[in-house]
Amino acid sequence: MRFLLSSASLLLLAFSLLSKTSEPADPCSKIKNKNDQKKCYMNEYQVADKQLNLTYKKIREGLSDPEKEDLKKLQVLWIGYRDGICEGPMYSSDESGIETIICKTGTTIERTKYLHHVWKFSTVSKEGLGSYTDGFGGSLKLFRDTSSNEIQFSLEVVRGPTAHLGEVSGNWTPAKEAKWIWASTPGCNSEDPDCCLLEFQYFQNRIEVEEISCSAYHGARAYFGGSYRYEFKQKK
Known part of the structure; x- marks a missing residue:
């Protein structure tokens, strides 16, 4: 299959993308008690989620009604995408649930960046490069x-x-x-x-x-x- 011939470089890409969301972040990783550590990571996730919601609402204000519907549909799909990854087999083996929280925090931060970088309406070059x-x-x-x-x-x-x-x-x-x-x-x-x-x-x-x-x-x-x-x- 043609796909197999080019998969090596993409494996490196996949590893780098997924490792970003699973890498523990300071200062939570330094907390020894698992329950306290989980609370710390949950607080980080809640901060990231709040920032995403604020960004989403701000961007919606400048959109037409059809564009608002498009953004809403994509956001609903993204939530399913995030949960599918972070609650999937790569993280479900962690009984504490910490790895899932870290994953959701990372993907939420990346989603906020995506909205900032992509949902703008500046002029693209004529060729679209x-x-x-x-x-x-x-x-x-x-x-x-x-x-x-x-x-x-x-x-x-x-x-x-x-x-x-x-x-x-x-x-x-x-x-x-x-x-x-x-x-x-x-x-x-x-x-x-x-x-x-x-x-x-x-x-x-x-x-x-x-x-x-x-x-x-x-x-x-x-x-x-x-x-x-x-x-x-x-x-x-």
Whole structure:
């Protein structure tokens, strides 16, 4: 399978992402009593959750009604995504529940950053070059190849509590109509197990991706489909 050939680099990515949420944070890790330590981590989570709610409400104030509905739907999906990871097999073996709390704190902080970086409505370059994220472990990048001067895309995903991975890349050559289909091999179809077919639709600040057929390029529980929003760079 094509996916297996490129999984090594993604394993490193998955490990780095997941280790960030499981690494104990000071000062709670220095507390010896488990009950007191758990209370400390819970306080950190509550602070992170409060900050996320404040950020969410502030961003909603500047959105149109349809945009508010989109954000609400994505936020509900994210809560399920967070709980699926943090309450999944990677953390459930910890009977104290501390690892789950740490995971939820980390993912909540990352979600707040996501809302700050992504849910803005500044102007994107005409070609749309840059990084996009779906907020669920999916990363889409558009860049110009220096040797061919053509625009390329790369799409990487790390999905679910067991970190199923996927990676695909190719030429970014959208058709004039709103939607266009990218094929890993010209003329291949969904009946071909090695064929990857992705439907792209470009909007201002976001790219919608629908996976028609691409199972050879990702793990069993991974997927490429999603709403990828542009990541604006932070001002220093």
